Amino acid sequence: MEALPPSLLGLTTYLLSKTGKAARGRLAARLAADGLRMWHMAVLAALADFGPHAQRDLSARLGIDPSDVVKVLDELSAPGFVDRARDPADRRRVTATITAGGRRELTRLTREARAIQDELLAPLDVAERDQLHALLTRILV
Amino acid sequence: MEALPPSLLGLTTYLLSKTGKAARGRLAARLAADGLRMWHMAVLAALADFGPHAQRDLSARLGIDPSDVVKVLDELSAPGFVDRARDPADRRRVTATITAGGRRELTRLTREARAIQDELLAPLDVAERDQLHALLTRILV
DNA sequence: CCCAATAATAGGTCTTCACCCACTATTTCA
DNA sequence: TGAAATAGTGGGTGAAGACCTATTATTGGG
Numbered sequence: 001m002e003a004l005p006p007s008l009l010g011l012t013t014y015l016l017s018k019t020g021k022a023a024r025g026r027l028a029a030r031l032a033a034d035g036l037r038m039w040h041m042a043v044l045a046a047l048a049d050f051g052p053h054a055q056r057d058l059s060a061r062l063g064i065d066p067s068d069v070v071k072v073l074d075e076l077s078a079p080g081f082v083d084r085a086r087d088p089a090d091r092r093r094v095t096a097t098i099t100a101g102g103r104r105e106l107t108r109l110t111r112e113a114r115a116i117q118d119e120l121l122a123p124l125d126v127a128e129r130d131q132l133h134a135l136l137t138r139i140l141v
Numbered sequence: 142m143e144a145l146p147p148s149l150l151g152l153t154t155y156l157l158s159k160t161g162k163a164a165r166g167r168l169a170a171r172l173a174a175d176g177l178r179m180w181h182m183a184v185l186a187a188l189a190d191f192g193p194h195a196q197r198d199l200s201a202r203l204g205i206d207p208s209d210v211v212k213v214l215d216e217l218s219a220p221g222f223v224d225r226a227r228d229p230a231d232r233r234r235v236t237a238t239i240t241a242g243g244r245r246e247l248t249r250l251t252r253e254a255r256a257i258q259d260e261l262l263a264p265l266d267v268a269e270r271d272q273l274h275a276l277l278t279r280i281l282v
Numbered sequence: 283c284c285c286a287a288t289a290a291t292a293g294g295t296c297t298t299c300a301c302c303c304a305c306t307a308t309t310t311c312a
Numbered sequence: 313t314g315a316a317a318t319a320g321t322g323g324g325t326g327a328a329g330a331c332c333t334a335t336t337a338t339t340g341g342g
Contacts, residue, residue: 002202005186007251012270013164013258015277017179020161023154037328038158045146056289061143065331070291092289092338110148117154123279129153132276136156138264178298197319206301211321233308233319 019120026116031109039064039072044081044106047098054093081105160261167257172250180205180213182254185222185247188239195234222246 008014024038031037042062047053050061055073059066073096076082081102087093098106121129149155165179172178183203188194191202196214200207214237217223222243228234239247262270 003191004202005183005190007186007190007247008183009278009281011251011254011258012262012274012277013168013254015274015281016157016161016164016261017168018161019277019280020157020159020164023157023161027154027158042146042149045148049146049148050144054289055291061145066289067291067293067332068330074291090289090339094290106148110152113152113154117152120157121153121280123282124276128276128279131272133153133156135265135269135273135276136153136160137150138269139160139262140150140156141264195319207319208302208321208323209300231309231319235320 023116023120026120027113030112030116034105034109036075036109039068040076040081041106041109043069043072043076043096044098044102044109047082047096048103048106052095052097054087054095056093058096076102079105164257164261167261168254171253171257175246175250177216177250180209181217182247182250184210184213184217184237185239185243185250188223188237189244189247193236193238195228195236197234199237217243220246 028038031041039062042064043058046058046061053061055069056066058064059069064072073082073084077084079101080099083097083099084094085097087095121132124132169179172182180203183205184199187199187202194202196210197207199205200210205213214223214225218225220242221240224238224240225235226238228236262273265273
């Protein structure tokens with residue numbers, strides 16, 4: 001008397017929604033322990049992977065509202081994870097750069113994300129996890 | 142200059158979160174066209190698959206707060222998708238039953254969910270979709 | 283050189299969602 | 313039979329997300 005309705009479990013849409021929610025929920029919980037949220041990690045990742053960004057470029061790359069970028073950067077620069085400096089070439093722009101501390105934080109968060117992933121994907125063996133990863137990647141294209 | 146950070150795309154957790162959000166978003170949009178939300182569909186599915194439920198049992202099966210079950214059933218009985226009747230054996234209980242109209246609505250919603258699914262999973266062939274479905278099923282246990 | 287466009291920022295709104303509390307009716311059981 | 317537990321209901325709250333607007337500083341095009 002505890003099973004979920006097969007009508008729903010037969011929909012991949014539903015399974016995606018549900019596993020996605022589980023994944024996001026767990027990841028968000030770990031981030032919250034550091035006072036952070038998803039966007040903070042995304043911004044750190046973007047800065048680490050692609051180098052310094054004007055805030056507008058972060059907004060475009062990640063699809064966040066420009067005014068929310070401001071808030072995220074406020075919260076990332078407080079603990080010293082990013083530096084903000086006005087661009088001398090165009091003084092309207094503010095360039096955000098990840099610091100050594102920010103890189104360390106990102107590494108920590110990534111490690112924890114993988115731990116969460118291992119819990120969530122426990123029923124799958126390594127080959128299957130790779131398969132899943134590849135399929136999801138192709139969906140997002 | 143538009144790519145997402147590989148640091149994120151390398152995390153299955155992130156991919157799940159993102160595809161899940163896409164799936165939920167699209168499904169929610171279709172449901173909203175009928176003035177419904179996820180839980181409405183879940184409740185209809187539970188009633189169709191397992192027969193009439195006391196509200197408390199719906200709450201337990203689907204993991205919704207009992208007070209939210211009330212609201213969902215209010216909205217499902219307004220258009221006549223479910224009937225509510227007090228259980229004569231235990232007059233505290235209210236038994237919810239899906240109507241013929243409710244079954245028709247569920248069929249419609251399911252058909253639309255499959256259409257959404259086809260859009261979302263367009264990059265995958267049929268075998269791969271089955272694979273994805275099987276993997277996600279095993280994750281949810 | 284002036285005006286329109288651009289970048290950042292501060293501040294706010296509007297939903298959605300999960301959750302919680304108080305209250306009533308009814309049942310169970312000591 | 314009286315007290316405790318259970319079922320449903322109504323009316324909230326609080327957090328999180330996405331979005332929107334006005335303002336200021338700065339730039340570049342006509």
